[in-house]
Amino acid sequence: MEFSYEVKDSYAEVKADGRLNMVSAPKLREFVTDVIAGGSNRIVVNLENTAFMDSSGLGALIGCLKAARQAGGDLRIAAVQPQVKMVLQLTSMDKVLTAYGTAEEAFRND
Amino acid sequence: MTEVLASRSFRGPAAEDAIESVHNNLDSLWLDVPFVQDMDQMTFTTAVIESASNIVQHAEPAGPDQVELGVDITVQPTLLQARVSAYHAKPPFGPMEPATPGEDAESGRGLALIQALVTTVTFERQDGTNTWVLSRTSQA
Numbered sequence: 121m122e123f124s125y126e127v128k129d130s131y132a133e134v135k136a137d138g139r140l141n142m143v144s145a146p147k148l149r150e151f152v153t154d155v156i157a158g159g160s161n162r163i164v165v166n167l168e169n170t171a172f173m174d175s176s177g178l179g180a181l182i183g184c185l186k187a188a189r190q191a192g193g194d195l196r197i198a199a200v201q202p203q204v205k206m207v208l209q210l211t212s213m214d215k216v217l218t219a220y221g222t223a224e225e226a227f228r229n230d
Numbered sequence: 231m232t233e234v235l236a237s238r239s240f241r242g243p244a245a246e247d248a249i250e251s252v253h254n255n256l257d258s259l260w261l262d263v264p265f266v267q268d269m270d271q272m273t274f275t276t277a278v279i280e281s282a283s284n285i286v287q288h289a290e291p292a293g294p295d296q297v298e299l300g301v302d303i304t305v306q307p308t309l310l311q312a313r314v315s316a317y318h319a320k321p322p323f324g325p326m327e328p329a330t331p332g333e334d335a336e337s338g339r340g341l342a343l344i345q346a347l348v349t350t351v352t353f354e355r356q357d358g359t360n361t362w363v364l365s366r367t368s369q370a
Contacts (some may be wrong), residue, residue: 161292172279173335175343176337178339179339207343210343210346210347
C-alpha cells in the first residue's frame with residue numbers, strides 16, 4: 121500500500137492506494153498521525169484506489185478518526201469502493217465514518 | 231463426486247508476508263473462474279483474509295515449531311470453500327463468539343464480519359492443527 125498527502129485550503133487529503141489490511145493498517149495510522157502532528161486536523165482519506173479493506177484497516181481508520189478529533193478536527197472518507205463499502209455496512213461503521221463522493225465534498229459545508 | 235473447478239493452496243510461516251500471498255492467490259483464482267459473481271468473490275476474499283489475519287495475529291505456537299498458516303481454497307459449481315489452518319498452534323484461547331465492540335473500538339470486529347460474509351463457519355482441531363472451514367454458497 122502507498123500513502124501520500126496533499127494539504128488543501130481547508131483540509132489535508134490522504135490517499136491510501138492498495139490493500140488496507142493487517143500489514144498496512146499500522147502504517148496508515150502512523151502516516152495520518154504524522155499529518156496531524158504537522159498541523160492538519162481536518163483529514164479526508166481518499167479511498168478511490170483502496171481496493172480492499174479488512175477489519176484491521178477499519179480499526180486503523182477509527183484510530184485516525186479519534187486522533188483527528190482529539191486534535192480538535194475530524195476525519196472523513198471519500199470515494200469508497202464496493203468492497204470497502206460492504207465492510208463499513210456489515211460492521212455498521214458507515215454511521216460513524218461518513219462516506220463522501222469526492223474528497224472535495226467532505227468538508228465543503230463546514 | 232464433487233466437481234472442483236479451480237483451487238489454490240498456500241502454506242508458510244504465519245507472518246505478514248503470508249497475507250499478501252494468500253490475497254494474490256485469491257486474485258489469480260478468480261481469473262480462472264470468471265463466472266463467480268463479483269459479490270461472491272468480494273465477500274469470500276474478505277472472509278478468507280480476515281481468517282488468515284486472525285491466525286497471523288493471534289495463533290500461539292504449541293511447542294518449539296513456529297505456527298504455520300495453511301489456506302486451501304476450492305471452487306465448486308455453487309460452493310466456495312476455504313480451509314484456513316494454523317499448524318503447530320495451541321487451541322484458540324477464550325470465547326470464539328463474535329464480540330460486539332463499541333463504535334470507537336479499534337479491534338474485535340473480525341469474527342462477526344467473517345460470520346456475516348459466509349454461509350457457514352466451522353472449527354476443527356486435529357493433531358495440533360486448528361482449522362476454520364469457511365463455506366459460501368455462490369450464485370449459479
